[in-house]
Amino acid sequence: MFRTLQTESPRRSITLTVEGRTVEAREGDTLALALLDSGIDHTRTTPVSGSPRAPLCLMGVCFECLVEVDGQPNIQACMLEVGEGMRVRLQSGARCAGGVE
Ligand code: FES
Secondary structure, three states: OOOOOOOOOOOOEEEEEEOOEEEEEEOOOEHHHHHHHOOOOOOEEOOOOOOEEOOOOOOOOOOOOEEEEOOEEEEEHHHOEOOOOOEEEEEEOOOOOOOOO
16 A cells, blocks of 8 residues: 655645545645555556556656546646646546547
């Protein structure tokens, strides 16, 4: 199970929604961290077998963390800082690069 380290410096709380569920995060966290910290066990499924995938490298290399953010698909959750009111959907299968299916 993933668990973040507690820090001494207080950071503002951010609220976002993931698949319609309200998730709390801390200002400055990446979206991948917020998702893992909230107990979400995968961010996308593969196009061929539909098997679940979760953030792995957390530095923009593996592309296992792709999600849809505010209607835009193929967003690397590990490379995006959380924002107030962000709407996140887990990504299923292949998505085209232009956001139109
Ligand atoms: S976790 Fe590897 S690219 Fe995001």
